[in-house]
Amino acid sequence: MRVTSSLLPAAGLMVLLACGGGGGGTSAPPPPPASAGAFEGPWNGTLVSNTGGSVSATALLLASGEMRYVASNGIQAVGTLSATGSSAAGSGTMYAPTGYVFPGNVASLSYTIHGSGTGGSVLSGTYTSAYDSGTFAFAYNAGAKYASPVVLANVAGTYASTATSSGFPINGRLTSTGALSGSDAFGTLTGTLTAVDPAKNAFRVNVTYTPTGQAGRTYAGLAFFDFSYSPVRLQVQTTGGAGQFAAELQLVGP
Structure with missing residues (x-):
């Protein structure tokens, strides 16, 4: 290490x-x-x-x-x-x-x-x-449009990472109900996004990352959509007993 x-x-x-x-x-x-x-x-x-x-x-x-x-x-x-x-x-x-x-x-x-x-x-x-x-x-970051509500159906789709805390690329998907799923070379992840305030661009996020052949590791934290990028990016920042999980995910398709 x-x-x-x-x-x-x-x-x-x-x-x-x-x-x-x-x-x-x-x-x-x-x-x-x-x-x-x-x-x-x-x-x-x-x-x-x-x-x-x-x-x-x-x-x-x-x-x-x-x-x-x-x-x-x-x-x-x-x-x-x-x-x-x-x-x-x-x-x-x-x-x-x-x-x-x-x-x-x-x-x-x-x-x-x-x-x-x-x-x-x-x-x-x-x-x-x-x-x-x-x-x-x-x-x-005014471009993130924090004071505007986010309609998840408008940002649902396929995402790919531009940065991760592990350094390994992640491919994932976000649904219109806030369900997050994906994987990297060593495991899979699932999660949920729930609005902190329906009028603002801030979310509680829970993520479980499961390395292949091992037990799942749970993390919780915050997320927001950064509309200063086009296409939009999702910033995920979470921590847990196993350490931390963070990722910047860019919308790449439907």
Whole structure:
């Protein structure tokens, strides 16, 4: 198994503790739930390590603050982002590409990010990690049409991968009901897409990948259709007990 160092954030999560005042025995109210604020939606960007290396990344951020991004080196990051005005901070876990591990022989690591920007436009800042740190700069992907509902019948058809977390090409099919199926040289996959919000281009996705002669491996995460490409591409970003499964799939036929 090859070992690769990360160009993405990998810092320990911060734990915040609140203590009540004396006398009343009461505790401070819990913090409000995370919210993406104006930064909700799909983003494309670049992360630049302080060592000089860089990777591109495709991200999706939900209104709840849930975020995922997949980088061009195959690393996937999952976490939560909270936004206050033009400022944002997040933390979570990132996963090594299939068949790789991070330094220390671990398949996943924690990260934190801090940034600022303008919703629907730009978001930039810094990331920190146990092994690496650097900067990031993302631009909002307006071409993905996040604020428009997706009619699955209009994007159903045969898909072929332009990128995968495993590095192996995938051929698949998506039906008008959101059922996903396909295969690569080493196994088969099945899955389902369910809209997070019927008015938006964001989906919950569950995938089972079954290597030939082995038990199936289940993954769950997010997906969206990127209409900035013609034909459209489906961005699938999922993780599970076996690691991660990510793919960019392009519609190639009916």
